Amino acid sequence: MEPNQSPEFVKHFSHPRNVGSLDRRSRRVGTATVTVADCGDVMRLQIEVDCQGRIARAMFKTFGCSAAIAAGSLTTEWLRGRSVDQAEGFSGDYITERLALTPEKQHSSRLAEDAVRAAIADWKRRRCRQGQPAS
Amino acid sequence: MTPKLPLYFDYNATTPVDERVLEAMLPFFGEDFGNPSSRSHAFGWKAEAAVEVARQQVAELIGATPQEITWTAGATESNNLAIKGACEMYRDKGRHIITCSTEHRAVLDPCAALAKAGWQVTHLPVDEAGRVDPAKVEAAITDQTVLISIMAANNETGTLHPLAEIGRIAKQAGVLLHTDATQAAGKIPLAVESLGVALLSLSAHKLYGPKGVGCLYVRRRSPRVRLAKQMHGGSHERGLRSGTLNVPGIVGLGAAAEIAGNELTDDAERLVALRDRLDEGVRSQLPEVQLNGHPTERLCNTANLSFAYVEGEALMMKLSSLAVSSGSACMSASREPSHVLKAMGVPDALANAAIRFSLGRPTTVEEIDFAIGAIVQAVRELRAISPLYELAREGIDPTRLQ
Numbered sequence: 168m169e170p171n172q173s174p175e176f177v178k179h180f181s182h183p184r185n186v187g188s189l190d191r192r193s194r195r196v197g198t199a200t201v202t203v204a205d206c207g208d209v210m211r212l213q214i215e216v217d218c219q220g221r222i223a224r225a226m227f228k229t230f231g232c233s234a235a236i237a238a239g240s241l242t243t244e245w246l247r248g249r250s251v252d253q254a255e256g257f258s259g260d261y262i263t264e265r266l267a268l269t270p271e272k273q274h275s276s277r278l279a280e281d282a283v284r285a286a287i288a289d290w291k292r293r294r295c296r297q298g299q300p301a302s
Numbered sequence: 303m304t305p306k307l308p309l310y311f312d313y314n315a316t317t318p319v320d321e322r323v324l325e326a327m328l329p330f331f332g333e334d335f336g337n338p339s340s341r342s343h344a345f346g347w348k349a350e351a352a353v354e355v356a357r358q359q360v361a362e363l364i365g366a367t368p369q370e371i372t373w374t375a376g377a378t379e380s381n382n383l384a385i386k387g388a389c390e391m392y393r394d395k396g397r398h399i400i401t402c403s404t405e406h407r408a409v410l411d412p413c414a415a416l417a418k419a420g421w422q423v424t425h426l427p428v429d430e431a432g433r434v435d436p437a438k439v440e441a442a443i444t445d446q447t448v449l450i451s452i453m454a455a456n457n458e459t460g461t462l463h464p465l466a467e468i469g470r471i472a473k474q475a476g477v478l479l480h481t482d483a484t485q486a487a488g489k490i491p492l493a494v495e496s497l498g499v500a501l502l503s504l505s506a507h508k509l510y511g512p513k514g515v516g517c518l519y520v521r522r523r524s525p526r527v528r529l530a531k532q533m534h535g536g537s538h539e540r541g542l543r544s545g546t547l548n549v550p551g552i553v554g555l556g557a558a559a560e561i562a563g564n565e566l567t568d569d570a571e572r573l574v575a576l577r578d579r580l581d582e583g584v585r586s587q588l589p590e591v592q593l594n595g596h597p598t599e600r601l602c603n604t605a606n607l608s609f610a611y612v613e614g615e616a617l618m619m620k621l622s623s624l625a626v627s628s629g630s631a632c633m634s635a636s637r638e639p640s641h642v643l644k645a646m647g648v649p650d651a652l653a654n655a656a657i658r659f660s661l662g663r664p665t666t667v668e669e670i671d672f673a674i675g676a677i678v679q680a681v682r683e684l685r686a687i688s689p690l691y692e693l694a695r696e697g698i699d700p701t702r703l704q
């Protein structure tokens with residue numbers, strides 16, 4: 168490990184939480200695969216929303232740097248149990264602060280933020296297309 | 303027993319000073335501290351004698367005569383002196399130099415400086431194993447060509463160039479051949495005659511000597527090569543390189559060269575076996591690992607491996623128990639893959655996930671086995687969380703994702 172990494176960073180990079188996949192065909196699941204143009208890191212984020220509009224589960228996979236891996240893990244932890252409304256306000260700054268990311272690693276926070284947005288959008292689209300009521 | 307961590311697998315970056323070398327150097331920090339330029343007393347004579355013994359030792363390693371060895375502060379300086387010095391001296395012949403795209407910065411940058419001053423620089427391509435085709439060298443030579451600079455062995459991949467063949471071509475065309483032998487010295491036999499080189503650079507700290515000292519071989523006969531000095535001052539080294547000599551360093555380089563000459567064959571045999579154990583150990587347990595470099599025409603100690611579907615910086619972090627080098631200038635936002643791997647046609651994604659393992663005299667079989675375990679575990683962990691690996695296993699080509 169580099170000497171200046173925060174314990175939170177080390178925890179999420181060394182033992183990432185919520186790694187894996189949810190059933191992308193379920194209408195309760197929103198899936199996003201986003202990438203950073205600069206570096207090519209890829210994050211796939213999935214959320215499963217229950218009938219109260221709460222995120223019951225969130226799972227991720229990352230191809231990317233250590234910060235992108237830690238960011239994916241921390242993001243899924245944050246999402247779990249929150250309402251979709253709350254999740255829409257998710258900011259990458261939270262990741263930057265909690266993981267104590269230096270400026271050059273902060274595009275992993277943006278990657279996480281983009282992934283959250285896109286996963287919610289996907290969930291909404293699928294829900295609407297299938298004519299389901301909001302909750 | 304777990305070895306002391308992190309384990310060092312970066313001997314192409316630098317080597318520890320051999321104890322015997324250190325032993326030889328120590329007196330010249332202490333009671334034998336004289337300046338070899340002091341011609342009027344015993345302190346100076348003693349230092350000068352030691353420097354001349356070292357010159358003999360280094361000359362022997364490469365089949366040269368002692369008069370052909372000029373001390374420098376390392377291979378970077380040797381390369382600068384060779385390239386800029388030869389071009390300045392022979393510029394009336396023309397303004398063209400030939401090098402190759404996988405050279406070290408210490409060759410590419412002096413060439414770039416010449417290009418800026420109006421010289422034409424040909425960067426020859428390499429094949430996928432990283433070798434220059436001698437026929438391409440021949441085709442690139444014009445009546446304006448002053449110098450060819452092709453390294454003996456590449457620092458990132460260990461690939462050996464067909465130097466003797468290039469030497470023959472250069473000789474036939476009457477063009478000087480310089481070789482950066484920094485990585486080759488002490489790992490493969492080098493003989494300036496059979497290689498046909500006019501200039502050869504090497505550095506002490508890559509062959510178990512100290513840092514900050516090296517030398518340049520400058521051919522004295524057929525042809526006699528002259529260089530324009532790049533360091534002006536007190537006319538040390540027959541005026542070619544001014545500056546008070548680094549006596550302990552030079553003594554260290556001499557001792558290191560002698561040891562390397564004596565032990566080269568044994569070292570090489572042992573290191574090849576260890577290197578191949580590492581390579582095979584990793585590849586038998588992990589699919590989709592690529593060797594970058596020539597399968598056989600390669601330094602005994604170097605294995606550069608790329609791991610598909612994982613990212614280089616994350617892999618380096620997971621491998622924090624191993625001191626290794628990555629294939630990119632990582633840790634930065636826009637990853638620039640290594641120019642060497644790029645020139646070999648390695649795709650960016652694989653170049654980014656490349657790791658150079660370079661072994662050395664102290665490397666043990668226990669260290670190799672520990673490394674194999676650490677690599678296999680790290681790559682498996684990262685692949686388990688890689689969406690690209692998942693896609694690939696489902697038969698989708700992830701490179702076509704974007």
Ligand SMILES: Cc1ncc(COP(=O)(O)O)c(C=O)c1O
Binds near residue numbers: 377
């Ligand atoms: C091929 C090659 N040339 C030149 C150098 C520079 O050598 P030095 O550190 O002695 O200047 C190195 C070492 O990094 C090298 O590997």
Ligand code: FES
Binds near residue numbers: 206232
């Ligand atoms: S390097 Fe860009 S998110 Fe990791």
